Amino acid sequence: MKASDSPAFPHVVVLGAGFGGLTFAQRLPSSLARVTVVDRQNHHLFQPLLYQVATAGLAAPDIAQPIRSILRRKPNLNVLMAEVQAIDLAARKVILDRGELGYDYLILSLGGRTGYFGHPDWERHAPGLKSLDDALRIRRTVLLAFERAETETDPARRIQLMTIVVVGGGPTGVELAGTFAELAHTVLRRDFEHIDPTRAHVILIEAGSRVLAAFPPELSASAQRQLARLGVDVRTGTLVKDIRDGEVELSTGTVRVANVIWAAGVEAHPLTRTLGLETDRAGRLKVAPDLSLPGHPEVFALGDLVSLVDRKGVTVPGIAPAAMQMGAHAANLLVREIRAGDRNRPRAAFTYWDKGNMATIGRSAAVAQIGRLQFSGWPAWAAWLSVHLIFLVGFRNKLSVFLQWLYSYLTYKRGARIITGLDERDWPVPPRA
Amino acid sequence: MKASDSPAFPHVVVLGAGFGGLTFAQRLPSSLARVTVVDRQNHHLFQPLLYQVATAGLAAPDIAQPIRSILRRKPNLNVLMAEVQAIDLAARKVILDRGELGYDYLILSLGGRTGYFGHPDWERHAPGLKSLDDALRIRRTVLLAFERAETETDPARRIQLMTIVVVGGGPTGVELAGTFAELAHTVLRRDFEHIDPTRAHVILIEAGSRVLAAFPPELSASAQRQLARLGVDVRTGTLVKDIRDGEVELSTGTVRVANVIWAAGVEAHPLTRTLGLETDRAGRLKVAPDLSLPGHPEVFALGDLVSLVDRKGVTVPGIAPAAMQMGAHAANLLVREIRAGDRNRPRAAFTYWDKGNMATIGRSAAVAQIGRLQFSGWPAWAAWLSVHLIFLVGFRNKLSVFLQWLYSYLTYKRGARIITGLDERDWPVPPRA
Numbered sequence: 001m002k003a004s005d006s007p008a009f010p011h012v013v014v015l016g017a018g019f020g021g022l023t024f025a026q027r028l029p030s031s032l033a034r035v036t037v038v039d040r041q042n043h044h045l046f047q048p049l050l051y052q053v054a055t056a057g058l059a060a061p062d063i064a065q066p067i068r069s070i071l072r073r074k075p076n077l078n079v080l081m082a083e084v085q086a087i088d089l090a091a092r093k094v095i096l097d098r099g100e101l102g103y104d105y106l107i108l109s110l111g112g113r114t115g116y117f118g119h120p121d122w123e124r125h126a127p128g129l130k131s132l133d134d135a136l137r138i139r140r141t142v143l144l145a146f147e148r149a150e151t152e153t154d155p156a157r158r159i160q161l162m163t164i165v166v167v168g169g170g171p172t173g174v175e176l177a178g179t180f181a182e183l184a185h186t187v188l189r190r191d192f193e194h195i196d197p198t199r200a201h202v203i204l205i206e207a208g209s210r211v212l213a214a215f216p217p218e219l220s221a222s223a224q225r226q227l228a229r230l231g232v233d234v235r236t237g238t239l240v241k242d243i244r245d246g247e248v249e250l251s252t253g254t255v256r257v258a259n260v261i262w263a264a265g266v267e268a269h270p271l272t273r274t275l276g277l278e279t280d281r282a283g284r285l286k287v288a289p290d291l292s293l294p295g296h297p298e299v300f301a302l303g304d305l306v307s308l309v310d311r312k313g314v315t316v317p318g319i320a321p322a323a324m325q326m327g328a329h330a331a332n333l334l335v336r337e338i339r340a341g342d343r344n345r346p347r348a349a350f351t352y353w354d355k356g357n358m359a360t361i362g363r364s365a366a367v368a369q370i371g372r373l374q375f376s377g378w379p380a381w382a383a384w385l386s387v388h389l390i391f392l393v394g395f396r397n398k399l400s401v402f403l404q405w406l407y408s409y410l411t412y413k414r415g416a417r418i419i420t421g422l423d424e425r426d427w428p429v430p431p432r433a
Numbered sequence: 434m435k436a437s438d439s440p441a442f443p444h445v446v447v448l449g450a451g452f453g454g455l456t457f458a459q460r461l462p463s464s465l466a467r468v469t470v471v472d473r474q475n476h477h478l479f480q481p482l483l484y485q486v487a488t489a490g491l492a493a494p495d496i497a498q499p500i501r502s503i504l505r506r507k508p509n510l511n512v513l514m515a516e517v518q519a520i521d522l523a524a525r526k527v528i529l530d531r532g533e534l535g536y537d538y539l540i541l542s543l544g545g546r547t548g549y550f551g552h553p554d555w556e557r558h559a560p561g562l563k564s565l566d567d568a569l570r571i572r573r574t575v576l577l578a579f580e581r582a583e584t585e586t587d588p589a590r591r592i593q594l595m596t597i598v599v600v601g602g603g604p605t606g607v608e609l610a611g612t613f614a615e616l617a618h619t620v621l622r623r624d625f626e627h628i629d630p631t632r633a634h635v636i637l638i639e640a641g642s643r644v645l646a647a648f649p650p651e652l653s654a655s656a657q658r659q660l661a662r663l664g665v666d667v668r669t670g671t672l673v674k675d676i677r678d679g680e681v682e683l684s685t686g687t688v689r690v691a692n693v694i695w696a697a698g699v700e701a702h703p704l705t706r707t708l709g710l711e712t713d714r715a716g717r718l719k720v721a722p723d724l725s726l727p728g729h730p731e732v733f734a735l736g737d738l739v740s741l742v743d744r745k746g747v748t749v750p751g752i753a754p755a756a757m758q759m760g761a762h763a764a765n766l767l768v769r770e771i772r773a774g775d776r777n778r779p780r781a782a783f784t785y786w787d788k789g790n791m792a793t794i795g796r797s798a799a800v801a802q803i804g805r806l807q808f809s810g811w812p813a814w815a816a817w818l819s820v821h822l823i824f825l826v827g828f829r830n831k832l833s834v835f836l837q838w839l840y841s842y843l844t845y846k847r848g849a850r851i852i853t854g855l856d857e858r859d860w861p862v863p864p865r866a
Contacts, residue, residue: 042580042852059492061849068624069846078626081580098584132853147475147514151531191501193511396840396848400833407829413502415829416494419475420565421854 009033010104010338013094015084016269017044017067019320020302021109023327025071032338035077036101038094042066042081045132046392048320049401051172053135054261055179056143056187056414060132062401065394084110087271089296105298107330108272108285112304112318115267115282122243126260129172138261140419142180145258146188147419149195156256162200163257165248167240168264169206170213171359174223176261177204178361181230186363186412203233203257205250207264210236212359212367214317219367222376226365240264266318268305280307289349291330297343300333302326308350316352320391325353360384363409442466443537443771446527448517449702450477450500452753453735454542456760458504465771468510469534471527475499475514478565479825481753482834484605486568487694488612489576489620489847493565495834498827517543522708522729538731540763541705541718545737545751548700548715555676559693562605571694573852575613578691579621580852582628589689595633596690598681600673601697602639603646604792607656609694610637611794614663619845636666636690638683640697643669645792645800647750652800655809659798673697699751701738713740722782724763730776733766735759741783749785753824758786793817796842 010033014021017039025037043064052058068079082096087106094101114128127137142164149161162184166177184200191197204211204227210220211227211234227234239251247256268283277293278286284307285293291306293299303323308316316322329350337345356370360381368380375383385405392398404415443466447454450472458470476497485491501512519528520539527534547561560570575597582594595617599610617633624630637644637660643653644660644667660667672684680689701716710726711719717740718726724739726732736756741749749755762783770778789803793814801813808816818838825831837848 041855042576042850059494060853061492061851064851066624066850069850072624079624080584081577082584132851133855136853143475144514151513151515191499191505191512396837396844396846399836400848403832403836404829411829413829415833417475417499417502418494418497418565420493420569422474422566 008338008341011036011102012105012107012334013038013101013103014107014109015039015087015094016109016111016303017079018047018109018111018303018323020111020323020327021107022067022070023324024107024109024302024331025074025077027328027331028334030074030076032335033076033105035074036080036103037067037071037077038080038082038084038096038101039067040081040083041131042068043132044070044393046397047130048388049392050129050132050135051175051179053132053416054129054138054176055183056139056417057179057408058401058404059416060136062397062404063392064132065397070393084271087275089275089293089299092298103298105300105334107300107302107327108293108305109302109323109327110269110271110305112266112268113270114262115265116262117265119243122262125243125245126167126248126262128262129176130266136421139416140421142183142259143417143419146184146192146195146197146200148258150192151194158195159201160246160256161258162195162197163255164200164202164259164261165205165255165257166203166261166263167205167248168262169204169208169211169234169236170263173204173206173263174211174227174359174361176263177202177232177234178227178230178365181227181232182362183414185231187414187417198231201233202231203235203255205238205240205248206234206236207239208236215357215359215367215369216374219369219374219376223359223361223367226361226367226376230362230365266304272301272305282307290333290347291326291350292347297347300326300330302330310352311349312351314352314354316350319357321355322352326350358384358387441771441774444469444535445538445540445767446471446534446536447540447542448472448520448527449542449544449736450474450512451480451542451544451736451756453544453756453760454540455500455503456757457540457542457735457764458507458510458760460761460764461767463508463510465768466509466538468507469513470500470504470510471513471515471517471529471534472500473514473516474564475501476565477503477826479830480563481821482825483562483565483568484608484612486565486849487562487571487609488616489572489850490612490841491834491837492849493569495830495837496825497565498830503826517704520704520708522726522732525731536731538733538767540733540735540760541726541738542735542756542760543702543704543738545699545701546703547695548698549695550698552676555695558676558678559600559681559695561695562609563699569854572849573854575692576850576852579617579625579628579630579633581691583625584627591628592634593679593689594691595628595630596636596688597633597692597694598636598638598688598690599694599696600638600681601695602637602641602644602667602669603696606637606639606696607644607660607792607794609696610635610665610667611660611663611798614660614665615795616847618664620847620850631664634666635664636668636688638671638673638681639667639669640672641669648790648792648800648802649807652802652807652809656792656794656800659794659800659809663795663798699737705734705738715740723766723780724759724783725780730780733763735763743785744782745784747785747787749783752790754788755785759783791817791820 046063086095152158181202184197188197242249358368360366366380367376479496515529585591614635617630621630675682791801793799799813800809
């Protein structure tokens with residue numbers, strides 16, 4: 001008897017243990033199905049705080065938890081650290097770098113990648129921020145550039161080394177630009193002899209007319225004022241034409257810069273384009289209202305893989321709460337379906353519940369929108385801190401992050417100003433010219 | 434006028450901000466000299482806890498502090514992140530990867546490297562543990578091997594992946610073997626479906642007749658019993674003949690193993706052999722009783738660079754307290770000499786003050802010797818924890834490490850079970866065969 005002939009105790013394969021996949025795996029009762037969770041990393045990553053690892057505020061283990069640890073109490077659940085190479089929807093199987101997995105139900109939650117709008121060569125000069133390795137690389141690049149500036153005698157090169165360009169005025173770009181400005185202007189201020197880090201130039205590039213376009217215009221304006229107060233040079237309506245070794249060509253001219261960070265685009269995992277299904281320009285799958293793939297009710301897609309306007313007409317955003325809600329929705333559907341023993345039951349459509357939107361900018365600087373309520377500055381910052389502490393996975397991580405924040409707040413220092421990976425050879429050191 | 438003609442306010446160059454160099458820089462008053470501290474890393478590393486980063490107990494930033502932060506309050510002191518390429522004793526200058534530095538006094542505190550007794554090709558298969566990058570690499574290799582074992586179907590390969598060989602029965606080897614055994618037998622125990630981590634095989638290889646040869650024989654015997662209780666297979670009187678991809682050839686036979694860690698030898702920084710002075714087999718410099726180089730009273734060598742029998746006939750060991758005492762000794766000599774304005778004053782000889790010796794093995798397992806007092810087990814472990822917390826640099830690090838230890842003690846978990854650097858390409862993944 002094939003596994004798929006056994007609807008009473010099906011095999012569910014979950015690809016990716018981000019917010020969507022992990023929520024699904026936690027919500028599906030072990031008594032109803034055998035579950036295999038596959039991820040290429042050994043850890044679940046709390047992405048909303050990733051920029052703080054890149055900006056030397058937090059250590060990598062503070063925002064990551066082993067997937068095995070999180071799910072250890074679930075019987076009938078198996079975690080595999082493996083890379084997905086292909087998905088065969090017709091044969092209902094997944095091909096991994098080691099072996100294959102047949103499934104009765106498949107949860108696609110592979111997440112997003114940094115997208116360069118058709119310029120993959122820019123990645124070399126402008127790393128994105130999606131993984132812990134990305135964050136550690138950005139931290140290394142920027143901290144090294146300041147060290148290089150300290151011994152640089154050519155004034156033009158020194159300015160180049162002390163310039164940081166962040167491309168993209170969404171929440172990640174705003175967080176990175178604000179925090180790097182703060183790092184240079186307060187944390188590093190007294191630590192150098194030959195350079196003055198307060199003269200570091202942090203530029204935030206946004207193609208649209210305002211930063212944080214997903215927020216109401218008043219909050220965008222507030223964020224822009226708060227960024228300016230931290231010393232960020234915000235340039236809206238500015239396009240990136242080219243990124244080369246040591247310089248960025250903008251629609252308004254060329255900037256010589258040693259540190260470029262790309263926060264402008266997210267694409268769905270490239271496997272979405274291999275399924276023979278309709279995707280949008282960013283590779284996101286058009287799914288049915290219940291989140292299943294058209295023609296494949298046994299396959300659900302979640303999170304950053306999905307392009308969806310929900311039944312209330314809301315475009316579901318690519319953020320952690322939306323992915324978690326999708327994971328819970330798919331789990332609830334499967335619970336009813338498996339319990340009923342009927343695969344042809346009508347399924348409820350997914351509805352996104354907008355709990356609000358927040359972005360942090362720096363010390364006591366943030367914007368927040370909850371329902372019709374809008375606020376910014378210190379109250380928004382306090383709300384942001386609380387919400388992120390509450391949702392961070394694991395008691396150890398909550399405590400550690402809370403203490404690091406308290407430490408940084410009281411001392412104006414950063415606990416993770418450590419350069420590692422100097423001997424790794426796959427990434428160039430900041431260019432000197 | 435050359436700088437060296439100005440004995441009233443000399444330029445002192447310190448190469449290396451380990452325990453010796455840092456202590457020297459902290460002790461020398463800023464009013465007496467201009468100081469330049471050079472290090473290839475941006476951080477001072479608390480080496481005694483490095484094995485806990487390798488074994489997933491601590492995060493890298495917990496045991497490291499930016500050198501600039503530690504020394505920020507010292508006027509007339511400059512920190513350079515640079516690599517030393519050559520030392521010209523005759524011309525009194527140091528050649529760095531960027532530029533040169535003339536000096537009036539030179540402090541050589543470049544520290545040690547892992548030594549392979551004439552087999553540099555073994556490094557590829559058996560990394561040593563001297564830097565944060567080494568520690569993160571060992572953590573990645575071992576955690577990945579367990580993940581590979583989980584999907585491995587060949588029983589022989591599975592055993593190979595779950596075997597860890599630690600070469601060298603000194604304190605580092607004992608700490609690594611004990612902690613890896615604990616990691617496998619308690620932490621990972623419930624996390625896998627297909628493998629039983631309690632069957633992991635941790636082998637500690639020692640060429641001599643007992644582990645911890647620097648301790649009294651009774652404590653070596655106690656350490657060996659405590660290691661056996663944790664499940665470590667201790668093999669004394671065993672020589673390593675060869676290390677190849679996936680196996681270690683011992684004098685007693687060949688072991689198939691995916692994880693080999695080299696804790697058997699430390700050599701002085703290779704620059705010591707370029708000075709035209711006498712060194713021992715490990716490249717350590719024979720220094721005068723005052724720690725200066727023979728014929729060069731303006732140059733002092735500290736810590737792991739030095740081979741010295743002090744005036745009481747004690748061979749000074751290559752441990753942190755000895756390096757710190759040497760740094761303080763050199764600083765005190767210079768203070769007197771600069772204040773007196775007389776370079777020909779007779780100098781005091783260095784005397785090592787043996788404060789005792791400790792090694793930890795695992796949870797509630799350690800050995801300690803303080804004067805004639807010898808103890809082991811829980812009291813030695815508590816003493817070890819306290820001493821290391823007290824000497825760890827920085828309040829943030831003390832608090833963070835204390836909380837991580839408390840967490841691990843209470844939960845039997847490890848807070849840093851995170852694999853990073855998967856995409857770095859300079860290190861091979863564990864061999865499959």
